[in-house]
Amino acid sequence: MATFFGEILPVISRAVDDDEEEESFENLETSVKLRWKKEIKEELELTKDEKLQVDAFVLAIGPAATGFTQTYVTHKNYEVIGGLFCGMKEDDVNTFGQTSPTDKTCYIYRKCDYPSALVCECNYDVRPEYAHSFVNQLMSFLNLSEGHVVILSSAFTSEYKSEIPTSDMNPPFLRALKTTQFLGTPLAPYLEQPNVVTGLGAQVMTYCHIHKIKALLYVCYTDTIHLDFATMKTFQPLIETTPIHLIREKNTKASETLKKIVDLHTKHSTLYL
Amino acid sequence: MFRNQYDNDVTVWSPQGRIHQLEYAMEAVKQGSATVGLKSKTHAILVALKRASSELAAHQKKIIPIDDHVGVSIAGLTADARLLSNFMRSECLNSRYAYDSPLPVSRLVAAVGNKSQIPTQRYGRRPFGVGLLVAGYDDQGPHIYQTCPSANYYDCKAMAIGARSQSARTYVEKHLDKFSECSLEELIKHGLRALRETLPQEVELTTKNCSLGIVGKETDFTIYDDEDVQKYLAMIEGEERSRAPPPSGADQAAMDTQEGEGQQPADPQPADPAVEEQGMEH
Numbered sequence: 045m046a047t048f049f050g051e052i053l054p055v056i057s058r059a060v061d062d063d064e065e066e067e068s069f070e071n072l073e074t075s076v077k078l079r080w081k082k083e084i085k086e087e088l089e090l091t092k093d094e095k096l097q098v099d100a101f102v103l104a105i106g107p108a109a110t111g112f113t114q115t116y117v118t119h120k121n122y123e124v125i126g127g128l129f130c131g132m133k134e135d136d137v138n139t140f141g142q143t144s145p146t147d148k149t150c151y152i153y154r155k156c157d158y159p160s161a162l163v164c165e166c167n168y169d170v171r172p173e174y175a176h177s178f179v180n181q182l183m184s185f186l187n188l189s190e191g192h193v194v195i196l197s198s199a200f201t202s203e204y205k206s207e208i209p210t211s212d213m214n215p216p217f218l219r220a221l222k223t224t225q226f227l228g229t230p231l232a233p234y235l236e237q238p239n240v241v242t243g244l245g246a247q248v249m250t251y252c253h254i255h256k257i258k259a260l261l262y263v264c265y266t267d268t269i270h271l272d273f274a275t276m277k278t279f280q281p282l283i284e285t286t287p288i289h290l291i292r293e294k295n296t297k298a299s300e301t302l303k304k305i306v307d308l309h310t311k312h313s314t315l316y317l
Numbered sequence: 318m319f320r321n322q323y324d325n326d327v328t329v330w331s332p333q334g335r336i337h338q339l340e341y342a343m344e345a346v347k348q349g350s351a352t353v354g355l356k357s358k359t360h361a362i363l364v365a366l367k368r369a370s371s372e373l374a375a376h377q378k379k380i381i382p383i384d385d386h387v388g389v390s391i392a393g394l395t396a397d398a399r400l401l402s403n404f405m406r407s408e409c410l411n412s413r414y415a416y417d418s419p420l421p422v423s424r425l426v427a428a429v430g431n432k433s434q435i436p437t438q439r440y441g442r443r444p445f446g447v448g449l450l451v452a453g454y455d456d457q458g459p460h461i462y463q464t465c466p467s468a469n470y471y472d473c474k475a476m477a478i479g480a481r482s483q484s485a486r487t488y489v490e491k492h493l494d495k496f497s498e499c500s501l502e503e504l505i506k507h508g509l510r511a512l513r514e515t516l517p518q519e520v521e522l523t524t525k526n527c528s529l530g531i532v533g534k535e536t537d538f539t540i541y542d543d544e545d546v547q548k549y550l551a552m553i554e555g556e557e558r559s560r561a562p563p564p565s566g567a568d569q570a571a572m573d574t575q576e577g578e579g580q581q582p583a584d585p586q587p588a589d590p591a592v593e594e595q596g597m598e599h
Binding site for chain 2: 277303307
């Protein structure tokens with residue numbers, strides 16, 4: 045198609061066959077792969093409903109949240125038991141070997157001395173169209189009826205709508221949402237209208253709400269595009285809260301770990317100096 | 318800040334009389350790391366925080382020499398900064414060639430302002446996404462100027478721009494009346510302390526993350542990097558830092574298992590001091 049200025053633009057056809065549509069639908073469903081370690085698969089087979097009993101489940105989404113959990117929770121006494129791989133085909137080979145904080149991975153960790161505590165650190169962007177499949181696959185293996193779920197995520201202050209001008213807010217700051225099953229007060233103010241949480245975090249909260257699971261979501265609003273100390277430390281007060289205080293591991297080298305994570309993330313970005 | 322239908326172009330006014338693209342461009346300056354500029358009666362200095370860099374590539378400069386009597390430090394898009402500093406260099410060079418004397422700093426900054434204004438008013442172009450702190454010395458004495466993507470420029474007594482620079486500005490405002498009579502050493506100490514305010518408690522100023530530029534009557538614009546900064550850092554070593562601002566937006570109310578509704582939505586509140594990690598190294 046030629047435009048007024050003479051450029052040629054590609055034209056997208058709106059003629060769609062019914063068959064085609066169904067096929068692409070199927071592709072989405074199956075393109076999120078959940079892989080367990082061999083020992084876990086055997087464990088699952090031994091349970092009567094093929095689910096892991098989970099008392100505490102923490103889902104960290106994005107570099108700030110995963111940086112926080114890597115420093116204060118999973119840095120020791122945790123083992124990788126599985127991973128979620130997005131956008132891969134059935135016969136692609138996945139490994140659990142990529143362990144740098146900057147790698148785009150989503151691994152599930154289990155506390156060695158407390159097997160019903162799981163932490164999922166999702167370091168890649170799960171697009172909204174994959175979120176449903178991601179959550180369904182993950183949750184179908186977890187028995188969370190007695191458990192607590194905490195979701196940690198981050199967003200930009202430029203998306204935060206409020207009467208207060210941005211110059212008067214002090215980013216980074218936390219906001220919270222919870223399901224009705226969760227009987228308690230979150231450590232941060234509730235997310236005010238008309239702000240919404242979208243994507244993977246919202247998908248998990250919806251699932252928990254429908255299945256009457258106790259769940260809390262914390263979103264950290266930050267103004268920097270680069271990962272920094274302040275953003276990760278905004279989550280720190282949550283260490284003493286349920287259920288994180290049951291599953292955290294004290295880290296005497298916390299500052300160094302945080303510094304390493306910040307350096308890894310900022311070393312190669314010289315767009316902004 | 319909302320996304321809206323008036324923010325796609327710099328040539329579009331919103332019904333409120335705002336040009337959103339200009340305001341968004343100013344945000345780019347905040348994505349750069351912090352830098353501080355101070356002046357006394359005799360000298361003007363710039364201190365800048367450098368980001369960690371890859372071992373594979375040479376360090377990107379944060380403070381750029383322009384002429385013997387002028388230097389700038391940048392915050393924002395690196396490439397735009399390069400363009401503007403090349404422009405400034407050529408302006409200074411032309412002035413020396415034509416008039417055999419250094420270009421007055423105010424004229425240099427005005428030229429930058431005029432150049433920056435053009436892309437804020439032309440369809441198909443975008444504002445420069447960089448803020449500059451200009452330190453210079455001329456017949457009128459030492460100067461610190463700040464330039465913005467909006468093409469505004471400000472003659473400053475002292476200024477800080479970049480990420481988390483509000484803390485540095487607060488420090489500098491507090492000590493403003495001391496700067497004029499300061500010796501060079503004292504001035505540098507103030508600059509480094511102001512820069513340190515922008516860092517979290519766990520991070521210190523080191524030779525790896527700090528850059529210094531000095532210009533004065535008898536001093537051509539000189540940049541100190543790496544080991545050269547050490548002697549200045551030693552001057553503020555061991556000084557007690559002011560308490561870092563606590564993370565905001567969290568209530569101190571711990572989680573208890575009460576029945577009933579949650580609390581009403583509240584305005585953002587500053588939190589009580591964050592939980593200190595036992596045995597955490599500082």
